[in-house]
Amino acid sequence: xxxxxxxxxxxxxxxxxxxxxxxxxxxxxxxxxxxxxxxxxxxxxxxxxxxxxxxxxxxxxxxxxxxxxxxxxxxxxxxxxxxxxxxxxxxxxxxxxxxxxxxxxxxxxxxxxxxxxxxxxxxxxxxxxxxxxxxxxxxxxxxxxxxxxxxxxxxxxxxxxxxxxxxxxxxxxxxxxxxxxxxxxxxxxxxxxxxxxxxxxxxxxxxxxxxxxxxxxxxxxxxxxxxxxxxxxxxxxxxxxxxxxxxxxxxxxxxxxxxxxxxxxxxxxxxxxxxxxxxxxxxxxxxxxxxxxxxxxxxxxxxxxxxxxxxxxxxxxxxxxxxxxxxxxxxxxxxxxxxxxxxxxxxxxxxxxxxxxxxxxxxxxxxxxxxxxxxxxxxxxxxxxxxxxxxxxxxxxxxxxxxxx
Amino acid sequence: xxxxxxxxxxxxxxxxxxxxxxxxxxxxxxxxxxxxxxxxxxxxxxxxxxxxxxxxxxxxxxxxxxxxxxxxxxxxxxxxxxxxxxxxxxxxxxxxxxxxxxxxxxxxxxxxxxxxxxxxxxxxxxxxxxxxxxxxxxxxxxxxxxxxxxxxxxxxxxxxxxxxxxxxxxxxxxxxxx
Numbered sequence: 001x002x003x004x005x006x007x008x009x010x011x012x013x014x015x016x017x018x019x020x021x022x023x024x025x026x027x028x029x030x031x032x033x034x035x036x037x038x039x040x041x042x043x044x045x046x047x048x049x050x051x052x053x054x055x056x057x058x059x060x061x062x063x064x065x066x067x068x069x070x071x072x073x074x075x076x077x078x079x080x081x082x083x084x085x086x087x088x089x090x091x092x093x094x095x096x097x098x099x100x101x102x103x104x105x106x107x108x109x110x111x112x113x114x115x116x117x118x119x120x121x122x123x124x125x126x127x128x129x130x131x132x133x134x135x136x137x138x139x140x141x142x143x144x145x146x147x148x149x150x151x152x153x154x155x156x157x158x159x160x161x162x163x164x165x166x167x168x169x170x171x172x173x174x175x176x177x178x179x180x181x182x183x184x185x186x187x188x189x190x191x192x193x194x195x196x197x198x199x200x201x202x203x204x205x206x207x208x209x210x211x212x213x214x215x216x217x218x219x220x221x222x223x224x225x226x227x228x229x230x231x232x233x234x235x236x237x238x239x240x241x242x243x244x245x246x247x248x249x250x251x252x253x254x255x256x257x258x259x260x261x262x263x264x265x266x267x268x269x270x271x272x273x274x275x276x277x278x279x280x281x282x283x284x285x286x287x288x289x290x291x292x293x294x295x296x297x298x299x300x301x302x303x304x305x306x307x308x309x310x311x312x313x314x315x316x317x318x319x320x321x322x323x324x325x326x327x328x329x330x331x332x333x334x335x336x337x338x339x340x341x342x343x344x345x346x347x348x349x350x351x352x353x354x355x356x357x358x359x360x361x362x363x364x365x366x367x368x369x370x371x372x373x374x375x376x377x378x379x380x381x382x383x384x385x386x387x388x389x390x391x392x393x394x395x396x397x398x399x400x401x402x403x404x405x
Numbered sequence: 406x407x408x409x410x411x412x413x414x415x416x417x418x419x420x421x422x423x424x425x426x427x428x429x430x431x432x433x434x435x436x437x438x439x440x441x442x443x444x445x446x447x448x449x450x451x452x453x454x455x456x457x458x459x460x461x462x463x464x465x466x467x468x469x470x471x472x473x474x475x476x477x478x479x480x481x482x483x484x485x486x487x488x489x490x491x492x493x494x495x496x497x498x499x500x501x502x503x504x505x506x507x508x509x510x511x512x513x514x515x516x517x518x519x520x521x522x523x524x525x526x527x528x529x530x531x532x533x534x535x536x537x538x539x540x541x542x543x544x545x546x547x548x549x550x551x552x553x554x555x556x557x558x559x560x561x562x563x564x565x566x567x568x569x570x571x572x573x574x575x576x577x578x579x580x581x582x583x
Contacts, residue, residue: 007566008534014515015434015535022429026443030425030450031418037451039412039458113426124422253423279537305537 009295012305013381016363020383024111024127107156107244110251116152117361119165120255120387121232123248129156137345137358137386138164140180144233146212151235158215158239161248165232167390174226181224181231193223193246195232196254200225204235206242214238221245227254229394230387255387260395266301269313270403271376274395279304287405288314292332294377307382309392313374313403322370326355329368329375347390349376350398358386365389372400406463409454417457421450424467428474434531437520441481449477468546471536475528475547482524518565526561529554 110124118134125131135149144150144164151162168177178187182203190201204222213220215238222235223245232254236245262277268284275281285298294300300312316325331340340359347356347367354369354376365386366379376398380389408416428449433442453470460469519527528547532538538546544554 007562011515011530011565012534015531018430018434019439020426020430022425022446023439023443026429026446027421027425027450030447031421033447033451034414034417034421034454037454039455113422305534 008305009302012308013363016381016383020115020362021113028111107159110247114152114154115384116163116165117384118358118386119152119163119232120384121163121165122251122253123154123161123163123234124251125154125161125248126156129154131155134164136343138166138233139345140166140169146214146237155214156238158218159244160214160237162235162237163233163252165230165387167387167394168226168229168231170394174231177226177231178224181233193225193249195223195225195234195249195252196227198225198227198254200232209237223249225254228257229391230255230257255384257388257391260392264301264303266311267402268404269301269311269376270372270374270399270401271311271313272395272397272399273303273309273311273378273392275303275309275392279309284312287403288312289405290314292329294379300377305381307380307385307388309378309380309389311376311378313376313400315374315403315405316370322375325375326368326370329377347393349378349393349396352398356386361386367393369398371398374400374403406466410457410460410463412458414454417454424470425450428470431471431531431536432474432478434535435475435478435524435527436481437516441478445474445477445481448480449474452477468542471532472546472548475532478528479524515565518567522561522564526557526564529557530561533558 108126108128111127112129113122113124114131115122116133118137132153132155134152138144138150142148142150144162146153146160146162151164154161154163168174175187178201181187182190185203187201187203190203191205193200193202200223202221202223204220206219206221209215209218209220218238219240220235220237221240221242222233224234225232234249234252236248258276258278260274260276262275262279262281263272264275264281264283265272266284268287280303282302284301288294288299294310294312300310303309303311316322343359344355344357346353347369348354349367349369350371352369352371354367357366357368362383364379364381366377367389368378369376378389378393378396380392406416406420409420425446429442429446432445432449433439436442436445449470453473456473460466519530522530529540529543532543532546533540540554540558541551544551547554
């Protein structure tokens with residue numbers, strides 16, 4: 001550990017491992033205290049935080065606070081998420097009683113946040129619902145039926161929220177995607193709905209739920225929205241109504257893909273890629289010539305951090321096929337933080353199909369592809385970064401002939 | 406934002422739900438303690454509510470609340486007289502391989518080394534390496550000279566490196582990051 005960059009990469013990886021969601025009790029306790037705290041106006045106060053009563057021990061009061069405060073969360077549609085550049089969403093359809101199931105059973109406050117590690121969006125949901133993350137990615141040609149494993153599912157006892165996303169095909173427009181999704185139905189006739197500042201369409205508006213619904217006899221709502229190169233599909237089925245669906249959608253934040261307005265060409269590894277120009281580039285200083293560990297100092301180009309991209313390539317040893325090399329490389333991951341990679345999904349990089357490792361999307365996603373006798377490894381560390389990596393990979397040009405070694 | 410500035414608690418609650426997760430993540434990384442991080446988050450959110458009418462530029466909200474949070478973290482450290490042995494439980498059932506054991510030891514060493522660094526240095530380290538903020542922005546955010554931000558980062562890195570040189574170093578160099 002004599003190299004600062006090696007230390008910093010290790011430290012960043014370690015920092016990434018910590019919690020990313022605030023405990024509900026902390027947020028609820030703060031909201032409860034705010035209910036009885038007045039704002040300061042036209043006075044100057046020091047930055048120091050005055051001692052307050054400790055969070056611990058507030059549990060009982062917080063429960064009462066949730067009842068008082070939580071209800072407001074579901075009837076107020078947030079504007080654009082902090083720091084994002086989307087246009088503010090229009091006002092929500094107010095529901096004085098908050099979301100309620102069509103049968104009259106109230107759905108609790110949307111007090112917890114689900115982050116889709118595969119698709120990058122977030123949505124809030126009731127604390128007593130359970131979540132099941134998608135186990136495979138939705139893509140063209142795949143039908144994301146309930147239970148297909150392509151949807152994130154958030155389940156209550158009689159209602160369910162599902163979400164999925166796919167990248168549009170090369171050159172495909174939003175209209176073309178919507179028409180394909182509509183399978184003959186005209187999307188322009190579907191009601192519109194705003195999701196995180198993006199105008200989407202509701203293609204199923206309270207129709208009887210299809211087979212496989214969580215609550216037979218219930219209804220189904222389905223919305224789609226295209227944000228840049230990604231299409232999103234959100235669905236609710238079971239004992240739900242339109243207000244409930246809208247309340248959930250009002251909490252959705254879509255992943256923000258920064259502009260890839262910088263360009264980097266790796267003179268050592270033989271590729272080029274576009275990236276957010278605000279990110280700092282540290283070019284590799286030596287080629288990757290042996291072994292399977294791309295974290296050794298200096299053999300990967302790194303761009304940015306948290307999220308942070310790393311790219312490198314290695315010439316396959318003579319007589320060793322990519323399949324053989326990749327099997328060993330894949331096995332080497334077992335010693336990493338996330339253990340073995342039990343599955344990958346195909347990814348096309350500069351016209352070549354490679355392997356995308358998505359088994360640990362809370363920490364990283366990684367693509368491996370063969371070109372010109374070289375194995376290229378591109379990874380992006382950080383939580384829920386698959387959409388960003390896919391966008392960056394779509395700009396990659398592989399030039400194995402220019403690589404050094 | 407404007408509604409919240411004018412005293413609308415419902416509007417502020419929406420803001421709270423948007424910022425609480427990233428704020429908690431930062432606090433936990435600085436303080437390395439769940440209870441202290443929760444208290445820092447709570448105090449920061451309440452103070453932000455109180456001070457919100459003073460925020461003139463809504464575009465500065467994120468940096469503004471980050472500053473409040475970091476100061477809340479400082480206060481939590483001052484308030485806690487001693488660190489509890491809240492070493493992170495690593496996700497292993499028992500190292501199956503020597504490399505795995507080395508990685509566990511290295512991360513444990515990182516944890517302990519980081520706790521020995523002054524909280525002001527930890528804050529700069531986290532803002533730089535976790536949030537990805539340039540030092541100039543960190544200096545502006547914390548209202549300290551740029552040179553101070555740079556030296557805090559330098560000493561934090563130095564402290565970690567000094568603590569890690571030794572038996573844990575080979576494991577960090579040899580283990581995959583992800």
